[in-house]
Amino acid sequence: MPKKGTKSKKEKVDDVPNEQENKLPDYLELQRTRVVCNADAPIHTQGFQYSGAFAAMGIDNSVSVDKFCKNFKIEINRLTEDYMEFDMIGIDASIANAFRRILISEVPTMAIEKVFMADNNSVIADEVLSHRLGLIPLDADPRLFEYISENDVPNERNTIVYKLHVSCPKNSQRITVKSSELEWLPEGSQLSMSAPAQSGDKQKTFTSFSQSQKEILEKPLGVKYKDITIARLGPGQAIELEAHAVKGTGNVHAKWSPVATAWYRMLPEVVILKEVEGPQAEELVNKCRVNVFDIEDLANGGKRAVVARPRACTLCRECVMGPNEKQVELRRVRDHFIFTIESTGSMPPEVLFTEAVKILEEKCARVISELS
Amino acid sequence: MTVPTKDDSQSGTVADTVPLPTYRSLAAPVRKPVDKFALLPAFLKVRGLVKEHIDSFNYFVNKGIKKIVEANNRIEARNDPSIYLRYLGVHVGMPSVHVEYNIENITPHFCRLTDRTYSAPIKVHIEYTVGKQHEVRRKNNFIIGYMPIMLRSHACILYEKDEAELAKYGECPLDPGGYFVVKGTEKVILIQEQLAKNRIIVDTDSKGRVIASVTSSTHAIKSKTVIFMDKGKIYLQLNQFNKPIPIIVVMKAMGMESDQETVQMVGRDPRYGDLLFPSIQECASERIYTRQRALQYMDEKVTYPGATNQKEGRSYSILRDVFIAHVPVKNGNLRPKCIYTALMLRRMMDAIVNSDTFDDKDYVGNKRFELSGQLISLLFEDLFKTMNSQAVERMNKNSDKTHSSPLDFSQLIMQDSITFGLERAISTGNWDIKRFRMHRKGVSQVLSRLSYMASLGYMTRITPQFEKTRKTSGPRALQPSQWGMLCPCDTPEGEACGLTKNLALLSHVTTDQEEGPLIYLCYSLGVEDLLSLSSEEIHTPGSFLVMFNGLILGKHKDPQRLVIDLRNLRRSNVIGEFVSIFINEKQHCVHIASDGGRVCRPLIIADMGISRIDETHMEKLRHGTCGFDDFLRDGLIEYLDVNEENNALIALYEHMDQDDVERSSITHIEIEPLSILGVVSGLIPYPHHNQSPRNTYQCAMGKQAMGNIAYNQLFRADSLLYLLVYAQRPLLTTKTIELVGYDKLGAGQNATVAVMGYSGYDIEDAIVMNKSSLDRGFGRCIALKKYTVLKDNYGDGVSDMIVEPQRDNGVLIKQNMRALDEDGIAGPGQIIRNHDIYVNKRTPKNTSKGIGRALRESDYKDSPALYKGVDGETTVVDRVMLCSDTNDKLSIKCIIRHTRRPEVGDKFSSRHGQKGVCGTIVQQEDFPFSERGICPDLIMNPHGFPSRMTIGKMIELLGGKAGVSCGRFHYGSAFGEPSGNADKVADISSTLIKHGFSYNGKDFLYSGILGQPLEAYIFMGPIYYQKLKHMVLDKMHARASGPRVLLTRQPTEGRSRDGGLRLGEMERDCLIAYGASMLIFERLLLSSDPYQVQVCRKCGLLGYYNHKLKTSYCSMCKNGENMAKMRLPYACKLLFQELHAMNVVPRLKLTEV
Incomplete structure (x- = not known):
């Protein structure tokens, strides 16, 4: 994973004297770095944004690139074709959130935008069918395509054409139309715009491809998942249509969102405030259904509860609830994000993240150029 | 309340089935509860949801009509009584139509689509005299008229058809029937409530x-x-x-x-x-x-x-x-x-x-419900008599005039009077019966097909007879005797509140039963005949009067004995199951009732507090080896009406302790407590946790929710149909929902709701929606609208013409013809926009008479049907249906479809009377998200809860959340916790904990805007949300300048006419108070109907302006000398002229300003 110092272009203006030696008192340090999840409500969720928050104590709270570069770390926990979970450590929530937001709404993908119905006598209405088609994730790398604007002619660089032609013969069983039936047309549209004026003429279609998309692309374009139900056809019903996919972003329509969802959570930290021993320990361990706690056998034959898997905590807050004295405290580490990306398939999740970083970079560059 | 004291003999009779309870058996812990729930589906399987309507109509068709005909079976000529006609028998045939000397059977769906009446011939066997010799002839299956047939009744072709056959007829298997199809519209004859007769x-x-x-x-x-x-x-x-x-x-x-x-x-x-x-x-x-x-x-x-x-x-x-x-x-x-x-x-x-x-007039036991069968029978009797008397009239007239051979009656009977009479009454709802001087309006109503619930709700509705305007509170109040019979929640708000009621789930309305055998039975059970008693003996202490349907039969010395005997006879099926035997201690009377219109409900019989139904019975029921009727026949279950309920002590559950009630005195056990609610209120989860008006509000709103209407919804031709694209069944269901089929025809979606404040666009019950959810299909709906065009015939071969779109060199002459096919009618699947033509019709310029030659192109003028839609919206022609109507004119029905996604201002509601409009639509990335990455579909403001006290909604959220996490639908049936028909909150909470959620349903959420955690745990989970039919698109309206009314030249009124927004009296008062005189002037004159008039300064009357001479002229003074120009509202000028016409002269006195 490449590290991206997103603010590397910022000039180093660190004229505040370096007073690292000074430490914040524990309770403030806790407030600064942790969100404490009490039984009733989480506290210290905001943190300290202001750079001079602790100036009186001689402590600098400002963001420094150096510090960031030193502390920032990314650890990938799990990576599959369309799922990635990684830890992003040493970053502010706003930046982590920016990545999440960009992933959801600004990383472009290809999705079906226009549907040309030649025939549809199924029970599903044209608009609904088109809507369903639009939501099908396509296996097309959006980086190879350009955006199409309103006046653009659809060509091989900005449009992918799919065809769907299924019919259910009479006297047969009902059939289910799956996304696998969508057929890629690398040569562009096959539907003519109007009746051919002359028989010899090349018919005017809805796209004007100058070359076959097969030549541009390495692999054939299809749909990511073959088993998405598009429609059901009864005997004698048929669907014939052409679907044109274009590039777009998730803020226009969710169909262009490259992720099913992308989110993060702060690293859970479970702290046992005072030793929990004996039956109480058992009780505490049993309370947690995700097995955060374990029992440690003590030398004297006693038992003690220890925190074994804090990451598993889903914050059901069972362990902190109840009338008893607080034994456990649930916390979240403010600058440690467990980031999850669920890709819809057009790009692998790690690529999606780099794309998101690029977009943020671009945005920053734009801000800088606007400012200067 | 009172229980038969001499019960020993009765328990002796049942001793062989149930062991006599001993002290020990009573003191021992109660046996395991019997799951009685299976009785409910069994009951509904036997009786259907609208059994009372169908039963009543069946009674009329099978018995009532025969009685009527029998009672008036002979008509004879006045002059010569030997000329006669006698009705020997009557029956109603299969629904059919007469088409060109052919009889064709028809289906209800065919009638709906072609605007016909679903009716069957009334066939009689007659005997009549012919000729001078009065030769007697017989004719069988003589049709005297057509009777509209109630769907799913005996006479209907859908009777006892299974799902596949229903599908073949184009019918939805979930449709309950019980209504009529008259001239293509579905009509329900509402249940009429009246005071009991003969009491x-x-x-x-x-x-x-x-x-x-x-x-x-x-x-x-x-x-x-x-x-x-x-x-x-x-x-x-x-x-x-x-x-x-x-x-x-x-x-x-x-x-x-x-x-x-x-x-x-x-x-x-x-x-x-x-x-x-x-x-x-x-x-x-x-x-x-x-x-x-x-x-x-x-x-x-x-x-x-x-x-x-x-x-x-x-x-x-x-x-x-x-x-x-x-x-x-x-x-x-x-x-x-x-x-x-x-x-x-x-x-x-x-x-x-x-x-x-x-007596209490509002007591349900003193009420009778008149159902469609009774109402139609009243009408039919009247029409039948009229038909007969008309025939006699014609016969008399004929024999008075000519002395030739007398006509025979069979030719004089006109079938039209019955056919049209019935059809008219049902289609208009006006019930005019001359004999009883009865004039009722609104007896039948159009069956609302807005949602499945709306149509079911119509079938159980009961309307009062008396006027609604009275402010009395008595009849509107909830009656304790309503328990189990009428739904306590389902009543409209406003003027009909509490008067219009709905039947409860298990209630049944009786039909008449034969009186004779019952009376005979009473006498043989020891009732002393009234006529043999002296006046003194009638009221001897200790003896009770026996009343039968309001008549005094006699008295009985041992009333308890009589009552026990009769009840045992009823339980052993000797007398009808709906006969009620009620002992009134106060009046010293035994009331036996077998009349129609009483509400009753089934209950489990208990002997000394022990239910007659045990696990073996239920086992049989579940296996299908016996049904509800068998239970009834075996004397395990019986129907009690409201009066007889007073003699019973009914326990909710057998296995539960009933605080201060002697266990052995319990006579009956409820089948299920949820059956006290009706069909519509049955879909509310946890209604017993809600504030009661909320349930009432939901009952009204559930009927406006969009969803699936019927399985045949896409093949129907309703004038307006709203469908949800992705309707779901509720995650948190109730048993009623499953019983009535709402899980198959849902009207809503399970939305993940976060209860929090967000953005300020959620105040006053507004909800904030997630744009991505909308993108993915949440709340998307289809509106189907029907537009009918008639191709008229004017006689003489002159008729309208539907022509192909006119083209010029292959290019359409008008852009708005683009939706048309070559046949001149819009093609299915075509996109149709505002002002587009959907039927390219041309009408003859002269329709009154034929010109005597073939009409030429020039004799026609264009009269296209223009589609009026919303600009900028894409609507599609869904279907085009051609059929000939009853007058053999071609009617073209275009069904135009509009798919809409929710927008700001659309109305949504949960199932707890919590309606709200969409306040704003927010991008998904701005929405909060949980630690599991879950993003809510909508955000609801928590201020909706404290004052509404809809705890049921909170439990629904919890239950729904537990349901999605453990993969099991949870239940929230009314009062269902003790019987296991509703999940308990404690169980739900432990399920939530098991799946890593907080027991209270509150999640740790991160702000989507700031990225930081929110400072509170947010109550989040799925709630079933309904989209209501009120949409901004149908309501929004604005206008600058636009059309004006011809008469007054003021702007038109109403959205449909693109009308102006009225500055009314109160607004005017405000402006006056504020002193904004110029604004008033502008609003009331300039923006409304300014008009320039010529006023004669001398006579003060209005003159005119001569455009030729370019002078103004006063027609009163006959000169144009003292004319002045001024501006008036046109309406004012109109008023002057109208006053002139009344010989009132208003004069204007002008002064210089």
């Missing part, structure tokens, strides 16, 4: 007088008899007498000349005597001692003394025929009427002595 009701009138009234109703006459006490004296009031008549006079007129006997008849209690004394005295003071004198006295008070049968005296015939008309008079014996009157007096005095014995 004594003791009450106080508006003046505070005690009255005892009886509304008598027989097949021949309806009358109302009122006996009231005024200033200690008792009078009879009858419409036929113009003055109240002292009751003793009436008694004397009926032959009770001895005052002593009258007092004896009323009862020996000295208090009765005291109360009667003033009346007797009054009678004596009038010197009326004999029957003759009494009749004479009454004759003077008759309202219309004119046309009377002088022979026997007007008042005698009134007493015989009108006064308490339902008491039969055999051979002129008025003694039964005397006894009845005495009973009325007795009841009245009881009420005076002890005010507890007043």
Whole structure:
């Protein structure tokens, strides 16, 4: 994973004297770095944004690139074709959130935008069918395509054409139309715009491809998942249509969102405030259904509860609830994000993240150029 | 309340099935609860959801119609009674139409699509005389008219058809039937509520007088008899007498000349005597001692003394025929009427002595429900008689005129009168029955197909007879006797609140049952005949009067015995299951009722508190080896009506302790407590946790929710249909939902709701929606609208013409023809925009008469049907249907579809009466998200909860959340926790904990904008949300300048006419108060109807402007010298002119400003 110092272009203006030696008192340090999840409500969720928050104590709270570069770390926990979970450590929530937001709404993908119905006598209405088609994730790398604007002619660089032609013969069983039936047309549209004026003429279609998309692309374009139900056809019903996919972003329509969802959570930290021993320990361990706690056998034959898997905590807050004295405290580490990306398939999740970083970079560059 | 004390014998009879309870068995812990729930589906399987309608109609078709025809089975000519026609039998055939001498069977769906009436021929077998010799002939299956057929009744082709067959007929298997299809529209005959007929009701009138009234109703006459006490004296009031008549006079007129006997008849209690004394005295003071004198006295008070049968005296015939008309008079014996009157007096005095014995008019036991069968039978009887009398009329006319051979009756019977009469009544809802002077409006209503629930709700609706405007609260209040019979929640808000009711899930409305055998049975069970009793004996202490359908049968010395015997006979199926036997301790009466219109409900019989149904029975039921009817036949279950319920002690659950109730005194056990609610309120989860009005609101709103309407929804041709694209079944269901099929035809979606404040666009119940959810199809709906165009025929071969779109060199001459196909009608699947043509019709310029030659192109003018839609919206032609209507004209129905996604201002509601509009739509990335990456679909403001107290909604959220996490639908049936039909909150919470959620349903959320955690845990989970039919798109309206009304030249009114927004009186008052004179001037004149007039300064009248001479002219002064120009509202000028027309001269006096 490449590290991206997103603010590397910022000039180093660190004229505040370096007073690292000074430490914040524990309770403030806790407030600064942790969100404490009490039984009733989480506290210290905001943190300290202001750079001079602790100036009186001689402590600098400002963001420094150096510090960031030193502390920032990314650890990938799990990576599959369309799922990635990684830890992003040493970053502010706003930046982590920016990545999440960009992933959801600004990383472009290809999705079906226009549907040309030649025939549809199924029970599903044209608009609904088109809507369903639009939501099908396509296996097309959006980086190879350009955006199409309103006046653009659809060509091989900005449009992918799919065809769907299924019919259910009479006297047969009902059939289910799956996304696998969508057929890629690398040569562009096959539907003519109007009746051919002359028989010899090349018919005017809805796209004007100058070359076959097969030549541009390495692999054939299809749909990511073959088993998405598009429609059901009864005997004698048929669907014939052409679907044109274009590039777009998730803020226009969710169909262009490259992720099913992308989110993060702060690293859970479970702290046992005072030793929990004996039956109480058992009780505490049993309370947690995700097995955060374990029992440690003590030398004297006693038992003690220890925190074994804090990451598993889903914050059901069972362990902190109840009338008893607080034994456990649930916390979240403010600058440690467990980031999850669920890709819809057009790009692998790690690529999606780099794309998101690029977009943020671009945005920053734009801000800088606007400012200067 | 009272339980048969001498119960030993009864339990002896059942000893072989149930062991006699001993002290030990009673003290021992109660056996395991029996899961009785399976009874509900069994009941509904047998009876369907609208069983009362269908039963009633079946009764009419199978029995009622026969009785009517039988009662009027002979018609004969006036002059010659040997010319006659006799009806030998009648039956209703299969629904069919006559098409060109062919009989074609029709299906309801065919009728819906082609605007026909779904009706079947009424066939009679007749015997009639022909010719001079009066030769007798017979004709079978002679059609006297067509009867609209209720869907799913015996006569309907859908009767007892399975799903596949129904699908073949184009019918939805979930559709309950019970309505009619008349001229293509579905009509329901609503259940009519009225006061019980032939029953004594003791009450106080508006003046505070005690009255005892009886509304008598027989097949021949309806009358109302009122006996009231005024200033200690008792009078009879009858419409036929113009003055109240002292009751003793009436008694004397009926032959009770001895005052002593009258007092004896009323009862020996000295208090009765005291109360009667003033009346007797009054009678004596009038010197009326004999029957003759009494009749004479009454004759003077008759309202219309004119046309009377002088022979026997007007008042005698009134007493015989009108006064308490339902008491039969055999051979002129008025003694039964005397006894009845005495009973009325007795009841009245009881009420005076002890005010507890007043009757309550609002008590459900005193109500009768009139159903479609009864209403149609009234109408049919009337029409049948009219048809016969018309035939006789024609015959008489014919025989008066000519002396040739007489016609035969079979040719004189016109079938149209019955056909049209029935059709008209059902389609307009006006029930006019001449015989009873009955004029009712709104009896039938169009079945609303807005949602499945709306149509079900129509079928259970009960409308009151009396006017709704009264402010009285009594009839509107919830009656305790409604329990289990009428839904306590489902009633509209506003003027009909509490008056319009709905049936509960398990209630049933009875139909009439044969009286004769029952009466005979009563006598053989030891009822002493009334006529053999002396006046003194009638009310002997200890013996009870036996009343049968409001008639006094006699008395019984051991009423408990009689009641037990009769009930046992009913349980062993000797007498009908709907016969009610009710012992009234207060009145010392046993009431036996077999009349129609009583509400009743099934209950499990319990012996000494132990249910007769045990696990083995339920096992059989679940296996399908026996059904609900078998249970009924085996005497495990019986129907109780409201009155009989008073003799029963009903436990909710067998296995539960009933605090202070003696266990052995329990006689019945409820089947399921959720059955006290109706169909519509049954879809609310946890209604027993909600504030009660919320449930009522939901009942109204559930009917406006969009969803799936029926399985055949896409093949229907309703004028407006709203469908949800992705309708879901609720995650948190109830048993009622499954019983009525709402899980198959849902009207809503399970939305993940976060209860929090967000953005400020959620105040006042507004909800914030997630844009991505909308992108993915949440709340998307389809509106289908029907547009009908008729291709008219004008006779002489002149008719409208539908032509292909006119083209010029292959290019359409008008852009708005793009949706048209080559046949001139819009093609299915075509996108149609505002002002596009959907039928390219041309009408002849001259339609009145044929020109005598073939019409040419130029004889036609364009009259295209233009689609009026919203600009900028894409609508699509869904279907085009061509059919010929009943007048053989081609009717073209275009169904135009519009798919809409939710927008700001659309109305949504949960199932707890919590409606709200969409306040704003927010991008998904701005929405909060949980640690699991879950993003809510909508955000609801928590301020909706404290004042509404809809705890049920909170539990729904919890239950839904637990449901999605553990993969099991959770239940929230009403009062279902003890019986396991609703999940308990504790269980739900432990499920949540098990799946890593907080027990209270609150999640740790991160702000989507800031990226930081939110400072509170957010209550989040799925709630079933309904999209209501009110959408901004149909309502939004604005206008700058636009159309004006022709007459006043003011802007038009209303959205449909693109009207202006009125600056009304109150707004005007504000402007006046503020002093914004110029603004008023602008609004009221310039923006409305400014008009320039010429005013003559001399005469003050309006003149005119001569455009040729370019001068103004006063037509009064005949010159143009003193003319002035001014501006007036056109309406003002109009007023002047109208005043002129009335010979009023308004004059304007002008001054210089």
